[in-house]
Structure formats: structure tokens, C-alpha cells
Amino acid sequence: MTSFPELGSPSSPWTNTATVWRALLALTVVFVMLATTGWTAVRGRGATADPRRAALTAWLHGSVAGHPLPSPYADPGVLGRFFASLPGADRTRLADRYPLVVGNLNGAPLSLRYRANRTALAQARTVEEHRTHDSGLTPAGRYEAKRRMHRFDSLLSHDRQILAFDPGGTGRVAEVLGDLERAERVSVVVPGVDTNVLTFEKSGRPYAAPAGMADALYTSERSIRPAARTAVIAWADYTSPAGVGVDAATGKLAAEGALRLRALVRGLPGGSSVSLFCHSYGSVVCGVAARDLDPRVTDIAVAGSPGMRARHVSDLHTSARIWAMRDADDWIRDVPHLEVGGLGHGADPVSSAFGARLLSAADADGHAGYFEPGTVSLANFARLGTGDTSGIRCSPSDTDCAVGTTVPR
Numbered sequence: 333m334t335s336f337p338e339l340g341s342p343s344s345p346w347t348n349t350a351t352v353w354r355a356l357l358a359l360t361v362v363f364v365m366l367a368t369t370g371w372t373a374v375r376g377r378g379a380t381a382d383p384r385r386a387a388l389t390a391w392l393h394g395s396v397a398g399h400p401l402p403s404p405y406a407d408p409g410v411l412g413r414f415f416a417s418l419p420g421a422d423r424t425r426l427a428d429r430y431p432l433v434v435g436n437l438n439g440a441p442l443s444l445r446y447r448a449n450r451t452a453l454a455q456a457r458t459v460e461e462h463r464t465h466d467s468g469l470t471p472a473g474r475y476e477a478k479r480r481m482h483r484f485d486s487l488l489s490h491d492r493q494i495l496a497f498d499p500g501g502t503g504r505v506a507e508v509l510g511d512l513e514r515a516e517r518v519s520v521v522v523p524g525v526d527t528n529v530l531t532f533e534k535s536g537r538p539y540a541a542p543a544g545m546a547d548a549l550y551t552s553e554r555s556i557r558p559a560a561r562t563a564v565i566a567w568a569d570y571t572s573p574a575g576v577g578v579d580a581a582t583g584k585l586a587a588e589g590a591l592r593l594r595a596l597v598r599g600l601p602g603g604s605s606v607s608l609f610c611h612s613y614g615s616v617v618c619g620v621a622a623r624d625l626d627p628r629v630t631d632i633a634v635a636g637s638p639g640m641r642a643r644h645v646s647d648l649h650t651s652a653r654i655w656a657m658r659d660a661d662d663w664i665r666d667v668p669h670l671e672v673g674g675l676g677h678g679a680d681p682v683s684s685a686f687g688a689r690l691l692s693a694a695d696a697d698g699h700a701g702y703f704e705p706g707t708v709s710l711a712n713f714a715r716l717g718t719g720d721t722s723g724i725r726c727s728p729s730d731t732d733c734a735v736g737t738t739v740p741r
Contacts, residue, residue, distance in 0.1 A: 436497070442512055501571070510550060517563075517717060523542040539703045546566035556723075583616060618632050619641045629652045630652055630653065634681050634688075640677065641677050642686075643686075659699070
């Protein structure tokens with residue numbers, strides 16, 4: 333018996349104490365082992381000011397044309413109608429005055445969010461540049477400031493479309509590839525542990541980082557269906573666990589991330605179909621989010637998953653198709669697939685008992701290699717993202733995974 337409070341499952345007490353302790357010991361041993369072979373911790377910045385919270389406070393006390401500003405937590409439809417009612421000059425003025433608010437408002441015009449986030453990034457870069465010369469910081473602190481400054485420089489490149497940005501703490505960011513406004517199909521990449529503004533992109537192993545994952549997926553989708561109107565979002569806009577520890581083994585951060593993921597999908601423009609591609613702990617986020625996702629989400633694909641906080645796909649209560657893959661050399665297979673008192677993430681998504689459609693992960697190269705160009709795993713993702721499931725390669729253990737899924741072009 334297991335219980336998943338994030339999914340609203342009934343809670344059942346464990347009466348066999350010995351079973352509980354054996355399970356907890358197994359989890360402890362395996363997570364310690366993985367700490368030396370898989371996940372690596374990235375230390376946070378410690379207690380720092382929260383610039384976005386200050387911006388939200390200012391917004392809540394602000395006004396435009398003599399009228400109070402709407403709640404930043406309002407439904408995307410409400411926010412969309414608010415911005416549509418404003419003259420262009422007022423919209424621009426709000427984006428420039430409250431960039432950390434407008435840049436993160438689901439429902440605000442995309443062009444306005446991109447503009448606001450460029451302003452917020454430029455301001456954050458200035459802060460970090462000052463910190464690089466701050467004698468009150470340790471050498472390590474000044475070095476981190478330099479790294480963050482360079483990351484913000486990269487995100488400020490002229491052709492980048494930053495959908496969300498928050499410099500607080502270790503930082504959150506989301507980026508759009510393609511024309512999200514006109515897209516008929518949108519793919520969202522949901523990454524796992526140790527995701528923050530510094531790890532959003534990497535020069536070494538670029539396709540193990542959210543920006544590189546999204547770039548590889550977008551390129552592959554364009555290759556498969558060049559004429560299709562697609563867009564991909566690298567979504568690192570939630571607080572992920574830092575390394576292996578209690579946060580990585582529980583669903584607390586996944587539940588918080590799920591709220592943000594649901595809000596993202598609700599705020600997407602138009603009526604595009606949406607596919608979620610969830611890696612590692614990101615699959616926990618997607619599992620928790622599944623039951624209340626907008627029905628426009630047609631597919632949820634997980635790779636290298638420690639579990640979706642469910643015992644069976646039916647527990648996710650979603651109309652979306654659930655797909656799963658795992659490379660034979662992925663160390664995540666050694667994580668115990670169970671849940672005891674909130675510790676652990678439930679059944680193995682690639683087990684036949686779970687009920688997901690099983691995709692081939694050929695050539696994936698371990699836990700971080702599912703989005704590597706040229707791999708079967710990436711090609712499978714791209715076909716899901718474009719709706720062209722006719723060429724999907726199933727796992728040898730589920731040779732009929734794509735039966736009944738072909739969508740007319």
C-alpha cells in the first residue's frame with residue numbers, strides 16, 4: 333500500500349514496522365550510492381534578497397491610468413484581458429517599470445514578456461557585475477557572481493526569447509524556441525534535479541542541460557516535419573532539488589513545481605496541442621501535475637524517471653497518453669521504486685504493471701543522454717512533439733506502444 337498526498341490518494345498506515353525500516357534503509361543506501369555516481373549537488377547562494385518579491389509588492393501598490401493593477405496570481409484569461417484593454421504605451425510602461433512581474437505573468441502578451449525579461453536580465457547582470465568587485469564577498473562568492481553575470485550575458489543574446497526569469501536564490505528561467513504565438517504544437521521540456529540559472533545551459537555536454545535539450549528537440553522536430561508550426565519551451569521555472577537528499581526523495585518541490593507547470597500550460601496562447609517531456613525528477617513534477625493539467629496536453633513522456641508518485645497510469649487521472657523510456661545504462665534504475673510515508677516516488681514507469689506506453693531509448697547514453705542528437709530517444713520525442721507517431725520506435729518489451737496513436741497530418 334502506498335499513499336501520494338500530491339495526487340489525493342488515500343492514506344493507508346503501514347502496519348509492518350520491519351517492512352518500513354527495510355524500505356527506508358534501502359532508500360538510504362541507494363541514494364547515498366547515487367550521490368557518488370549520479371546526481372551532484374550545486375550549492376545555493378544562501379540567504380539573499382528576493383528582488384521578485386519586492387517587485388510584486390510594488391506592483392500590488394501600483395496603478396495605471398488611475399486604476400489598480402490586477403493580482404499577479406489572477407487567471408491567465410483575466411490578465412490577458414487586462415493587457416488587451418491598455419494602450420500600447422501603457423503596456424510598455426508597465427513592462428519597463430515592473431519587469432520581474434510582467435515577464436512572469438501567464439496571460440501577458442508574449443512580446444511584452446520577452447521585453448520585460450530582457451530588462452530584468454540586464455538589471456540582474458548589473459547586480460552581479462557589482463558583486464564581482466565586492467570585497468565583502470569571499471573569492472568563491474565573487475566567482476559565482478562572475479558565472480551568473482556571464483549566464484545573464486548569454487540569455488541576453490539578441491535572438492533569445494525568455495519567457496520567465498527570476499534571479500532570486502539559485503534562479504529560475506524558461507526559454508521559447510520557435511513562434512509560440514502561432515504554434516499548433518508546443519513541446520515543454522521539464523528537467524530534473526540541480527536545475528537553476530547556472531545549469532540552464534552547459535558548454536560541456538550541452539544536451540544534458542534544459543536549453544540544450546530544448547534546442548535538440550526543436551531541431552529534430554523541424555527535421556521530421558519542416559512545415560509544421562511547432563515551438564519548444566525549455567522550462568526551468570520551478571525550484572528543483574539541489575543534489576540528493578530529502579527534497580529529491582519526496583514530492584514537496586514537485587508539488588510546488590506542478591502548480592507552476594499547470595499555470596504555464598493554462599497561459600499558453602492559442603489552442604495548440606501540448607506535449608510534456610519530463611526528465612528525471614521532472615517526471616515527478618509531471619506526475620503530480622497530471623490530474624489537473626489543461627486537456628490540451630495530449631502526451632506526457634518521461635525519461636530516466638524515479639517514479640511519477642503513482643502506482644498506475646490510471647492514478648494520474650489524465651486524458652493524456654503516458655509514455656516512458658529508460659536507457660539500459662541509466663543509474664536511475666537502481667533507485668527503489670516504492671513510497672513509504674512520502675519518501676520515494678512510487679512504481680517504476682517502465683514496468684509493465686504501471687501501464688505506460690514504452691518507448692525505445694536506444695543510444696541514449698545513460699541518465700543524461702536522452703536528448704543527444706542522433707539518438708532514437710530524441711527521435712521518439714520529436715515524433716511525439718510533432719504528432720507524427722507513425723515512425724515511433726517502441727521498446728522491445730512493448731512492441732505495440734504506438735498502436736492507435738497516429739494523428740492525421
